[in-house]
Amino acid sequence: MAKKFKRRVFLILEAKEHKQTFSRVCEYFLIFLIISNTLAACIESIEEIFEAYKIWFIAFNRFSISIFTLEYLLRVWSCTSIEKYQHPIWGRLQYILTPLAIIDLIAVLPFYFPYNRADFRSVKLFGLIRFLQLLKLGRYSRGIKILTQVIRLRQEELILTLNIVIFLLISASSLIYFVEHEAQPDKFPHIPAAMWWGIITLTTVGYGDVYPITPLGKVLGGILALLGIGLFALPAGLIASGFTEVITANKKSNQILFPKICPHCGKPIDQPSHHPSDLEH
Template sequence: MVKKLKRRVFLLLEAKQHQQKLSRFFDYFLIFLIISNTIAVCMESVENFFEVHQTELIAFNRFSVGVFTLEYILRVWSCTTLQKYRHPIWGRLRYMLTPLAIIDLIAFLPFYLPFTRVDFRAIQLLRLTRFLQLLKLGRYSRSIKVLTQVIALRREELILTLNMVIFLLIFSSSLIYFAEHEAQPDKFPHIPASMWWAVITLTTVGYGDVYPITPLGKLLGGILALLGIGLFALPAGIIASSFTEIIAMNKIAKKTLSPKICPHCGKNIDQPLDDSTDLDN
């Protein structure tokens, strides 16, 4: 009886391939709850709105935390349905250390911190972690799953691009420091402070609060701005091409797993004909 109930709970929470109506309803309900919590956190920063609706916002927050807590407990309890988490203790600990389980835990854990005896001076800052509930959408949103696949597919290329950006950032901030330190010691006091100028120049933002005045500094700024245009366009091109590739792969996989069957002949509609002469028959 317990095993049967545990399997039903597991199918409700985890097994999306079964496409149960109750499972889909539960997913949509959690998506609605996550998005509503994010909106509520934003509205709590509006003092006039918070003073009028403080009771409703607190009650909604407690209800949401209760749902997320119950969801996490049920996921940990039913995870032993899978063979790799079969052990009642070590299996559950392994599941609790998975990225999605950690995100589920972070989504509600900060709510319980004010009720402990520990004096947290930054408790209000900790409550901002409620925005991390948005990460839970990765479990239910197909678009976020596609983005995760894209990053995983082009991980090496993106890491290489990041290394190039970090190297150029440090190199350019060092050069601008030696070029502008004597002329503007207050604006370029040291290399770490010069990194702010390097960042806004590489990204071609250019706030204008810090800028070079020496001929060498201006030349360096112009070269760096041109390099920044191409450098930051590089990861955008990598991600865009990966999106096209992942979407095409997902379409092929979807056709393979869920083929369209002709109601008359019972054959796969998406499968090409073996012999072109069949068209004449």
């Protein structure tokens, strides 16, 4: 009985019992709490509003952290009901080291550490950690799950493209440094500083704060900008084709697992008919 209850708790928290009303309520409540925390962190940056409603903001933050902490502890406690994590020690440790569990821990653990509120860096870090709670939505968002599948499907091509971009960035930054350093020692003092120009040019953003003034530097900048237009279109095309493949595969999987049944003959509607009598109904 206890094992069955533990498994039920884990499936509810993992949002894998969508047909159960209580599971949907828990899922929607956690999503609402995550989004509300993110909005509260944004509004708290307005000093006038934060000072006027400081008590309410602090109370809501403590309530949210309590809920997220309870959620994390229940996940770790109930994960042993799954065969993959069934060992009481190593199974829980394996679950704790999963990416989503690490995100859940990061979202709550720093709030239990003492920090100096007078230190501006501590306050900024505290605010940044609150925004990390938004990553918890990855557990419930179907779009993020599909994006993860797409990245896994196209990871080799994306890594290859990233390698090309890094090679081109380092090469262009090194060349522009040697070309422009004497003419603009303050703008191109060293190669790492020249990489800022390389990134802005390669992405064709062009802020205009740093730009070449020598003829050779202008030619190099033009070539890099043209290469950037084509190079940055590659990841977009790879991800777009990956989305098409993943969505098509998911639709076919849903048709196999949950086929539409004709109420008259009891046969699957989504499957092509192979007999003339199948078309009569």
